[in-house]
Structure formats: C-alpha cells, structure tokens
Amino acid sequence: MTIFINQSVEADNISEDRFIFNDADDYFVFATTGDVSQNFITFGKGANDFVTASNVSHNWITFGDGNFDRVEGANDVSWNWITFGDGGSDYVSTGGNMSHNLITFGDGVGNGVSAYGDISQNGITFGNGGENFIGDSYGNMSQNKITFGNGDSDNVSVGSSSRDAITFGNGFEDSFDASGNIDHDTITFGNGADELAFVRGNSSYDTVKFGNGDFDYLDIWGSSSNDTVNLGNGSSDYVSLDGTAHDLIIVGNGNSDNVYLGSGRAVGGDTVITGTGAHDWVTVEAHSNADTFGFALGTNGSSVTTVFGAQVGDHVVSGNDLGNNAVSETGTFASLSDFFSFVTGLHPASGDTYIGHSNTDTFVITDSHGQFGAVDIVGVFTGSTGGTHELTLA
Numbered sequence: 001m002t003i004f005i006n007q008s009v010e011a012d013n014i015s016e017d018r019f020i021f022n023d024a025d026d027y028f029v030f031a032t033t034g035d036v037s038q039n040f041i042t043f044g045k046g047a048n049d050f051v052t053a054s055n056v057s058h059n060w061i062t063f064g065d066g067n068f069d070r071v072e073g074a075n076d077v078s079w080n081w082i083t084f085g086d087g088g089s090d091y092v093s094t095g096g097n098m099s100h101n102l103i104t105f106g107d108g109v110g111n112g113v114s115a116y117g118d119i120s121q122n123g124i125t126f127g128n129g130g131e132n133f134i135g136d137s138y139g140n141m142s143q144n145k146i147t148f149g150n151g152d153s154d155n156v157s158v159g160s161s162s163r164d165a166i167t168f169g170n171g172f173e174d175s176f177d178a179s180g181n182i183d184h185d186t187i188t189f190g191n192g193a194d195e196l197a198f199v200r201g202n203s204s205y206d207t208v209k210f211g212n213g214d215f216d217y218l219d220i221w222g223s224s225s226n227d228t229v230n231l232g233n234g235s236s237d238y239v240s241l242d243g244t245a246h247d248l249i250i251v252g253n254g255n256s257d258n259v260y261l262g263s264g265r266a267v268g269g270d271t272v273i274t275g276t277g278a279h280d281w282v283t284v285e286a287h288s289n290a291d292t293f294g295f296a297l298g299t300n301g302s303s304v305t306t307v308f309g310a311q312v313g314d315h316v317v318s319g320n321d322l323g324n325n326a327v328s329e330t331g332t333f334a335s336l337s338d339f340f341s342f343v344t345g346l347h348p349a350s351g352d353t354y355i356g357h358s359n360t361d362t363f364v365i366t367d368s369h370g371q372f373g374a375v376d377i378v379g380v381f382t383g384s385t386g387g388t389h390e391l392t393l394a
Contacts, residue, residue, distance in 0.1 A: 014039060014053070021049065023064065028052065043069065047087065056080060056094075063090065065106065076117075077101060084111065088129060097139070098122060105132065107149070115139055119158075122146075130154065130171055137179060148174065150190070160201070161185050168195070170211070181222065182206055189216065193234065203227055203241075210237060214254070225267070231257060235277065244270050244287070251305075253277050253296075261285065274305040274375075284309040292390075295375040297321055297368060301337030306376045316375065316383070316391040321368035323353040326385045332358055336376045339363040344372065353391060355383055364391060 003018045008027050013034035021027040023044035029036055031053035038058045043049040045064035056073040057080065063069040065085035071077065073094040080101045084090040088108035092098070097117035105111040107127035113119070114135035120142045126132040130151025134141070135158075142162040148154040150169035160180035168174040170190035181201035186209075189195040193213035202222035210216040212232040220227075223243030228250075231237045235254035241247060245267035251257050253275035261270055261284045268287025273294035274280050282305060284291055292315040293307050316322070333339040339356040343365045356363040362377040381393040 013037075021046070023066075025049070025066065045085065063087070065108075067108070073098075077115075084108070086127070086129075105129075107151075109151070118142070119144060126154065127151070128169070128171075133157065140180075152192070168192075172213070189213075191232070191234075202243075210234070212252070212254075233275070244268070245289075246270065249273070251275050251277070251280060255279055257281075259283070261287075261291075276303055278303040280305040282307045287311065290314050292317060293375065293377070294318060295364075295373050297366075297371045297373040299373045299375070301335070301340035301374065304336055304374050304376055306378065308378045310377050310379055310381070310393060312381065312393055314393045316364055316377070316393065317389065318366050318368070318373045320389050321373070322366050322385065322389045322391060323351040323368065324385045324389060325352045326383060326391065327352050327354050328382060329354060329356045332356075333363065334358060336361070336363045336374060340365060340372070340374055343367075353385060355391075362393075 005020050006022050010030045014031045014036045016038045019041040021043045023046050025046040025048050027049045029051045035055040036053035041061045043063045045066050047066035048068045050070045052072045054074045056077045059080045061082045063084045065087050067087040067089050069090045071092045075096040077094040078099045082103045084105045086106035086108050089110045091112045093114045095116050098115045099120045101122045103124045105126045107129045109129040110131045112133040116138050118139040119136045122144045124146045126148045128149035128151045131153045134156040140160045141158045144164045146166045148168045150171050152171040154174045157177045161178055161182040163184045165186045167188045170192050172192040173194045175196040176187050178199045183204045185206045188209045189211050191211035191213050193215050195216045197208050197218045199220045203220045204225045207228045209230040210232050212234050214234040214236050216237045219240045224241040225245040227247045231251045233252040233254050235256050237257045239259045242262045244261045246269045249259050249272045251274040255277040257280045259282045266287040268289035268291050271292040272282050276296050276298040290313045294317045333356050343354045353366045362381045365374045383391045383393050385391050
C-alpha cells in the first residue's frame with residue numbers, strides 16, 4: 001500500500017492505496033483507462049474533489065464539506081462506502097450499473113445519485129438540504145433502501161422500481177416518478193404538503209403512505225393491483241388509480257379527500273376505507289368483482305363520505321361495528337343530514353344499522369356503543385347484513 005498525502009494521482013489503474021488530502025480545492029484520484037479499487041481515500045473541506053474511473057469498487061471514500069464533490073464511474077460503481085459532508089451539489093454517478101454501495105450525504109442542497117444502468121441493493125441516505133435526487137430514468141431500480149431528510153423538493157425519478165424502500169422526510173413537494181412499472185415497493189412520505197407519487201406504468205403489491213400534509217397526490221396510469229395506499233390526516237388529498245384489482249385505500253381524517261378508481265376495465269375487489277373528514281368523495285367505475293366501502297364511526301350528516309359508482313353486490317362496512325340488525329326506513333329523505341336527524345331522534349338501539357333513501361341516494365347509518373357513523377351512497381339500493389357486520393347492496 002502506498003500512502004499519498006495532499007497529492008492527486010492520475011494513472012491507468014489505482015488499487016490498494018491510501019490517500020489523505022487537506023482542505024484545498026480540486027484534489028482527485030483519477031484512473032484514466034482502468035479502475036479505482038480497494039483504496040482508502042479521505043478528502044478535506046475543499047470543493048470540487050473527485051474520484052473518477054471506468055469502474056469504482058470496494059473503496060472507502062470520505063469527503064468534507066466542500067461543494068461539487070463527486071464519484072464517477074464510466075461503467076460501474078459497486079461495493080463502496082462513500083460519505084459526503086455538508087456541501088451542496090455532491091453526487092455519485094455512473095454510465096453503467098450501481099450496486100451494493102453505502103452512500104451518505106450531509107445537509108447540502110442538490111445532492112444526487114444517478115445511473116444510466118440499474119441501481120440495485122444500495123443504501124442511500126440524504127440530509128436535510130432539500131432538492132436531493134435519485135435519477136435512473138433509463139434503467140431499473142431494485143432492492144434499495146433510500147432515505148431523505150426534511151428538506152423540500154426531494155425527488156426519485158426512475159424507469160422501473162422493484163422491492164425498493166423509499167422514505168421521504170417532512171419537507172414540502174417531495175416526489176416519486178416512475179416512467180415504467182413498479183412492484184413490491186414501500187414509498188413513505190412525511191408530513192409536508194404537496195407530495196406526489198406518479199407511475200406511468202403498472203403498479204402491483206406496492207405500499208404508498210402519505211403523512212398529514214395537505215394536497216398529497218397519487219396517480220397511477222397503468223393498472224393497479226394488490227396495492228395499499230394510506231393517506232394521512234391532511235385535507236384535499238387525491239388518489240387516482242386505473243384498472244384496479246384488490247387494492248386497499250385508507251383515507252385519514254382530513255377534509256375534501258378524493259379517491260378515484262377509474263376505467264371500465266377494473267377487476268374490482270377493492271376496499272376503500274374513509275375517515276371522519278367532511279366532503280370526502282369516493283368514485284369507482286364499473287368493476288367485475290364486489291368493492292367494499294368502509295366508513296368511520298364519528299361521521300354524521302355533515303362530516304361524511306359520498307360514494308359514486310357503487311354496484312349491486314358491493315359491500316358497506318364500518319370495521320366490525322356495523323350493526324347486524326338492518327332496519328330499512330320507509331319514505332324518502334331530502335338528504336343524509338335529514339335522515340341522520342331522523343335516526344338519532346329515534347334513540348335507536350345500539351347495534352342497529354339504518355337504511356334510508358332520497359330519490360337518488362342511499363343513506364346508511366350505524367349505531368355502535370352510542371357512537372354513530374354514516375355514509376352517502378349515490379344510487380338507490382336495498383341491503384342486508386346477513387349477520388356479518390357487512391351490508392351487501394341489492
């Protein structure tokens with residue numbers, strides 16, 4: 001092992017050496033035609049320090065707090081331990097694949113990881129600077145653990161993604177964007193507002209969780225199957241899924257949330273559970289298997305979910321609290337609010353479920369342990385519980 005102190009090196013291949021640099025700018029370790037491998041490289045706080053080679057592998061590389069520090073591989077970057085300080089615009093990039101690296105950034109702004117090939121089995125952690133990114137628009141991303149801090153406008157933009165765990169902090173306007181398919185991912189957003197997850201391809205067996213910020217948005221253009229979506233307690237959140245099959249969408253207690261399960265090609269069998277917010281809407285297009293609509297106790301004539309597109313055979317639940325004794329009231333009511341006032345004025349027995357109608361809607365109210373819940377279903381249905389805490393529309 002050769003030890004280089006404050007001496008940049010340019011050679012065909014650089015292997016099994018140790019480099020220690022002071023805080024001056026523009027130090028480098030540069031393999032002109034070959035690889036940088038199995039080295040210990042420590043930079044100071046200067047800016048524009050870099051490691052560049054055809055392949056960068058099995059190195060321990062540490063940067064200080066300077067800006068524009070970087071590791072670049074023309075082909076592959078693999079099996080490295082790379083740590084950056086709090087400088088901005090630091091990055092790791094490769095023209096090939098990136099795998100099995102542990103990459104840690106500080107609190108600088110605009111740090112990133114990019115590849116033209118695949119990004120797989122890496123641990124990548126960003127600080128609180130914001131505008132940090134993962135860019136893999138031309139390749140596939142799989143089996144990575146990616147964690148962002150609390151800065152704003154962090155972004156993951158990929159071709160396809162499989163079995164990745166991606167966690168955003170509490171910054172605003174964080175986003176995930178896939179031009180292809182995703183599967184078996186877990187994508188978690190913090191409590192910032194205006195968070196976005198956008199998938200142009202298909203999504204299957206994915207979990208997407210939003211925090212308590214307002215105006216969060218999930219949009220999947222392809223088919224969505226066996227996915228789980230959790231909205232927090234923010235208001236005006238929006239979920240748009242196409243070609244759905246056996247998805248689970250759980251809405252928090254914010255107001256004016258909107259869930260849309262679109263296209264007439266839906267397999268169905270989806271479950272949408274809403275909270276206690278007011279003016280929530282659930283819209284489902286034609287589906288070939290029964291959907292299930294869950295509503296919360298604590299809803300009433302004004303804080304209520306309206307369901308559009310329900311079909312005969314669909315189910316209505318309220319956890320295990322829907323009363324098994326279904327009572328159908330005669331006559332029509334102008335609104336759910338009127339029906340709610342009517343039912344609560346009856347001092348109903350706990351455990352009953354009441355069904356009423358306007359000329360266009362079906363109203364369902366349940367009473368469990370003295371607590372009421374209600375839902376407005378567009379369309380005129382009857383229903384029975386069959387003793388299963390589940391109302392089946394007929």
